[in-house]
Amino acid sequence: xxxxxxxxxxxxxxxxxxxxxxxxxxxxxxxxxxxxxxxxxxxxxxxxxxxxxxxxxxxxxxxxxxxxxxxxxxxxxxxxxxxxxxxxxxxxxxxxxxxxxxxxxxxxxxxxxxxxxxxxxxxxxxxxxxxxxxxxxxxxxxxxxxxxxxxxxxxxxxxxxxxxxxxxxxxxxxxxxxxxxxxxxxxxxxxxxxxxxxxxxxxxxxxxxxxxxxxxxxxxxxxxx
Numbered sequence: 001x002x003x004x005x006x007x008x009x010x011x012x013x014x015x016x017x018x019x020x021x022x023x024x025x026x027x028x029x030x031x032x033x034x035x036x037x038x039x040x041x042x043x044x045x046x047x048x049x050x051x052x053x054x055x056x057x058x059x060x061x062x063x064x065x066x067x068x069x070x071x072x073x074x075x076x077x078x079x080x081x082x083x084x085x086x087x088x089x090x091x092x093x094x095x096x097x098x099x100x101x102x103x104x105x106x107x108x109x110x111x112x113x114x115x116x117x118x119x120x121x122x123x124x125x126x127x128x129x130x131x132x133x134x135x136x137x138x139x140x141x142x143x144x145x146x147x148x149x150x151x152x153x154x155x156x157x158x159x160x161x162x163x164x165x166x167x168x169x170x171x172x173x174x175x176x177x178x179x180x181x182x183x184x185x186x187x188x189x190x191x192x193x194x195x196x197x198x199x200x201x202x203x204x205x206x207x208x209x210x211x212x213x214x215x216x217x218x219x220x221x222x223x224x225x
Contacts, residue, residue, distance in 0.1 A: 001223060002034040004052035004085075006074065008041060008092055009060035015190060019183045026058060026090075029178040029216050033223070045073050054086035054223055057093025059176065063107060063142050064092070064099040075100035082169060088219060089172030095142055097172050098165065104146035110159060113138040114188055114195055115202030116210055117163075117175060119155040125166045127221035128154070134211035136175035137184040144174070171222055177215035181206040 005026050011019070019025070023037045036052060038044040041060075046052065057078070064071060078100045081087060089097040095105045117138040121131060134155070144162040147153060155164025155173065163174040176184070185206045192199045 001053045002036060002051075003030055003223070004046055004055040005035050005037045006040050006055055006057045006077075006093070007037055008058050008074070008096075009062065011187075012190060015183070015186060018186065019180075022058060025178045025183070026056060029219070030056070031216070031220065040074050041070050043070060043073070045070075045077050049077075049081045049084045052085060054088065055081060056088040057090065057096060057172075059091035059093065059139075062092065064096045064105045065107075071096065082167075086223060087167075087170035087172075088222070089170070090178065091140055091174060091176055092142075094165070094172035094174045095144055097167075097170060098144045098148060098151070098162070101151070101167065101170075102148040103144055103151070103162075105142055105144050107141055108143040108145075110143070112141045112195055112198060113143075113159050114198055115205035116184075116208055117157055117159065119157045119160070119163045119175070121155055121164075123152055123154055123166075125152075125154055125171075125222075127171075127218050127225060129214065129217070131211070131214065134214060135208065136173075136177055136210055136212060136215060137179040137181075137206070138175050139179075139184070139187060140174060171219075173215065175215075177212040177219070179212065181210065 118135045120133045151165040185203045
């Protein structure tokens, strides 16, 4: 199986120098699977859905409601790919899939969600294990506020009620299973002026254990079955 990484953003150069490009982080999440990167922001939408058996949509600093041509092209591709390839969304990818499939996404009045967040798992899909909650890095201000009619909520919190969605042939997460604790903390530090009073406690939260490897296992089982 070849996974198409639909790259929707990149890290600042200072973070890339220490942690590498975003695509490398996604490759590590996918393990030994073959992957091809499409720089969606530069107009690199796959010419054919059959180019890959599955696609993963990454995070981005953009909002799905922004009037950017590449976002419209990406949503059209995702609608066409439904039922023909497995789809995975992370953060912005979670939001753009929800928006493309009939849900609603806004810049949340709750403000930024950063640091290690805990999510309860109200329902269990076949590719999940027996966990009742998970902890994973969050880094977002936009949120899904209404899920598409064919999506089940599989992860939620008081701050993020639609943190994980399962469409059957597609899955998505608001959180970042691809982030290491060191990178997540460095990203918050790099944006300390934006996050203000939240930054210090959010950085400290990443000293606690996370469930990113567990979520990586979920993604692997979803792709295999």
